[in-house]
Amino acid sequence: MRRMLSIVLILMLVFSMAACSKPAGPAGKDESDWEIVVVPKDASNPWFVRMEVGVKEYAAETGLNVYQKGTPEIDATLQSQLIQDLIAADVDAICVVPVDPGSLEPVLKQARDAGIIVIAHEGASLQNVDYDIEAFSNEQYGAFIMDNLAEAMGEEGIYTTMVAHVTNASHNEWADGGVKHQKEKYPNMTLLEEEPRVESEDNGDVAYQKAKELFKKYPDLKGIMGTSSYDAPGIARAIQELGLEGKVFTSGTGMPADNAELLKSGAVKSLTLWDPALAGKAMCALAVKMLRGEEVTDNLDLGVEGYTNLTFKEGSETVLEGTGWIVINAENVDSFGF
Numbered sequence: 001m002r003r004m005l006s007i008v009l010i011l012m013l014v015f016s017m018a019a020c021s022k023p024a025g026p027a028g029k030d031e032s033d034w035e036i037v038v039v040p041k042d043a044s045n046p047w048f049v050r051m052e053v054g055v056k057e058y059a060a061e062t063g064l065n066v067y068q069k070g071t072p073e074i075d076a077t078l079q080s081q082l083i084q085d086l087i088a089a090d091v092d093a094i095c096v097v098p099v100d101p102g103s104l105e106p107v108l109k110q111a112r113d114a115g116i117i118v119i120a121h122e123g124a125s126l127q128n129v130d131y132d133i134e135a136f137s138n139e140q141y142g143a144f145i146m147d148n149l150a151e152a153m154g155e156e157g158i159y160t161t162m163v164a165h166v167t168n169a170s171h172n173e174w175a176d177g178g179v180k181h182q183k184e185k186y187p188n189m190t191l192l193e194e195e196p197r198v199e200s201e202d203n204g205d206v207a208y209q210k211a212k213e214l215f216k217k218y219p220d221l222k223g224i225m226g227t228s229s230y231d232a233p234g235i236a237r238a239i240q241e242l243g244l245e246g247k248v249f250t251s252g253t254g255m256p257a258d259n260a261e262l263l264k265s266g267a268v269k270s271l272t273l274w275d276p277a278l279a280g281k282a283m284c285a286l287a288v289k290m291l292r293g294e295e296v297t298d299n300l301d302l303g304v305e306g307y308t309n310l311t312f313k314e315g316s317e318t319v320l321e322g323t324g325w326i327v328i329n330a331e332n333v334d335s336f337g338f
Helices: 002-020 046-062 076-088 101-113 138-153 169-185 204-217 231-241 256-265 276-291
Strands: 035-039 065-068 093-096 117-121 131-134 157-163 189-191 197-199 221-225 249-253 270-273 319-321 326-329
Touching: 035 046, 035 076, 035 276, 046 065, 046 276, 076 093, 076 101, 093 101, 093 276, 101 117, 117 276, 131 276, 138 157, 138 169, 138 221, 138 249, 138 270, 157 169, 157 204, 157 231, 169 189, 197 204, 204 221, 204 231, 231 249, 231 256, 256 270, 256 326
Parallel strands: 035 065, 035 093, 093 117, 117 131, 131 319, 157 189, 157 197, 157 221, 221 249, 249 270
Antiparallel strands: 270 326
C-alpha cells in the first residue's frame, strides 16, 4: 500500500511539474491555442493586402494561429464592430491599424478589460493599447518626405500638405514633421496659408480632384506633400492631365508596383515607404512576446528587418519606433517585388 501511495505521489509531482513547464500565456493556454488577429484599416487597400502577406509568412514561420481580418471598406464604425466581434470570440491578441484612433478608444478599452493584448501600428495617439509600433519616428519620416519634395521643387516655392483625414494621427504627424523641417531647412519654400492641409479621404480619385482644384485655384502652387498611399499617385494624375509636368511636383508614400509607370514617366520623382508586410510581422512578434510574458524594453529586437532596435518615443511608455523607411524612384522601383 505504501509503495502504491509513493507511486501516486511521484506521478502527481511529475504532472505538476509538466503543468508548470507550459509556456506562459492567457488562462494557462498553450501557445498552439493562442489566437492573434491583425485588423487593418480595410481588406482591399493594396497596402493592407501586402500587410497580410507578412502576417501569413509569420504564421507559416512560427506555426502559430495568426491571421488578418479586415472590413470591406475603410470605415471607423465597421472597424469598431469587427473588434467587438473579436472580443466576443475571446481572441488572445488584437493588432490594429486604426482608421480613427479617437473613435476606437472605447472598444480597445473593452478589449484590454477583457484581458486581450492590444498592439497598434500607425496609432501613436492611442491610449488604450499595450504598445504601438511605428516603423520610424513620425516626425523624422515627415522630414524625409519633405526632403524628397524639396529636391523636386528645387527647394523653393509654395506647397501644401495632404492627409487622408485630419483625424488620422500618423498622417498628420508626418505632415507636421514635414512642415517643421521645411521651416528649419528650406527658407525659400512657403506653406500655402489659405489651405495648409487638405483631405484625400484615403482615395486616389479624391486626391486627384482635390489636386486639380488646388492647382487651378492657386496658380503659384508648386508642390503638394502627400501622406496617404493614394495621395501622390492621385496628385500625379492631376499634374499629367493639366500638363504641369516639370512645373509642379509631389512626393509622398506609395506602393512600388502600383506606381512604377508614374515614377518612370517622371510625373512623380520619388515616393517614400516602409514595407507593410514587415510592419504586420512586427505587430505579431510583439504580441507573441507579451503573451509569453517577456519584458518589453528599449533597444527591443523583434527579429524583423527595420524592427531590430526599437526605442520608446520620447515621453512615451507605449510608442516604439524603428528605422524602416525607404525611398522609391524610377531606378529602383522594380526591385521591391510588391
